[in-house]
Amino acid sequence: MEEYDDGAPPPEWVQETVQKHQGFDLRCVMSKTLEQSDLDRNQNRFLLRREAVRANLIAALTQREKEEASLVNVGSKRKRMAFPGAHVERREEGDKKAAGRSHGGVDASVYIRNGWRMELKLTQWDGSGSTVLKGREWRLLCSLAGFRRGDFVRLWMFRRQVAEREEVERQTNKLCFALG
Numbered sequence: 001m002e003e004y005d006d007g008a009p010p011p012e013w014v015q016e017t018v019q020k021h022q023g024f025d026l027r028c029v030m031s032k033t034l035e036q037s038d039l040d041r042n043q044n045r046f047l048l049r050r051e052a053v054r055a056n057l058i059a060a061l062t063q064r065e066k067e068e069a070s071l072v073n074v075g076s077k078r079k080r081m082a083f084p085g086a087h088v089e090r091r092e093e094g095d096k097k098a099a100g101r102s103h104g105g106v107d108a109s110v111y112i113r114n115g116w117r118m119e120l121k122l123t124q125w126d127g128s129g130s131t132v133l134k135g136r137e138w139r140l141l142c143s144l145a146g147f148r149r150g151d152f153v154r155l156w157m158f159r160r161q162v163a164e165r166e167e168v169e170r171q172t173n174k175l176c177f178a179l180g
Contacts, residue, residue, distance in 0.1 A: 014156050014178045017111045023158040023176060029056045031154040039142055039149060045134035046120075046179070048155070053131045060157060061106075065175060068106040070124040071131065106175060108133065109160075112145040113180040122175065133177065145180060155179050 010018075010026060018026050030052030037043050048057070058071060066072050105121030110133060112118075118137035125132065147153070159173040 008154065010156055010178075011154075011180075013113050013180070017115075017178055018158050018160075021160045021176070023160040025060070025173075026156060026158040027056065027060060029053075029155045029157050029177070031152065034147055034149055034151045034153060036149050039147060041139060044136070044138050045132040046138065046155075048131040048133070050129075050131070052155075057131075057157065061175075062173075065106045065122075068104065069122045069131075070104075070126070071122075105134065109174060109176045110141060111176065111178045112141060114144065116141070116144050141179075153180055 008028065008031075010028070014026070017023070030049050032049060035047070038046050053071070058066070061069070061071065105123030108120055108122045110118050110120050118135070118141040120133045120135035120138060120141075122131070122133055124130065141147075156178040158176050158178070160176055162172060162174045
């Protein structure tokens with residue numbers, strides 16, 4: 001059964017991860033069975049369920065995070081266009097796939113059961129309105145976690161304080177996820 005928050009308590013490894021990184025505000029975002037598209041090398045992303053994004057994620061994000069992740073108008077399809085500062089690529093003859101606006105996204109640390117951490121982006125895609133965790137490290141994360149099609153996983157969200165590089169004295173609450 002596909003659930004977006006079944007009320008299960010966080011497993012011990014998630015609690016230990018949050019404690020180790022002095023995290024706070026732990027909450028379950030969703031659970032799901034991994035599909036082949038979540039593991040496909042060409043997709044390079046983890047698809048979040050729309051219901052879970054609306055019910056459990058949006059309210060936990062800051063306004064800045066919502067804007068960076070294109071989650072201000074969740075679930076609505078937007079007209080494809082270049083936004084200020086967005087990188088737009090043009091299709092070259094012979095390219096297999098045309099690339100549009102760089103989706104950007106909000107930086108998020110994603111932890112897995114064996115202690116590994118990968119840096120991914122949380123974003124909403126323009127065309128489909130789907131929300132994803134994406135990035136080059138997604139395939140490595142799947143490999144290290146041993147994820148397979150049909151695996152049941154839960155996505156937990158928490159925050160940890162980190163000093164911003166520009167202003168060491170200024171603290172920010174980094175968006176983090178635990179997946180497994």
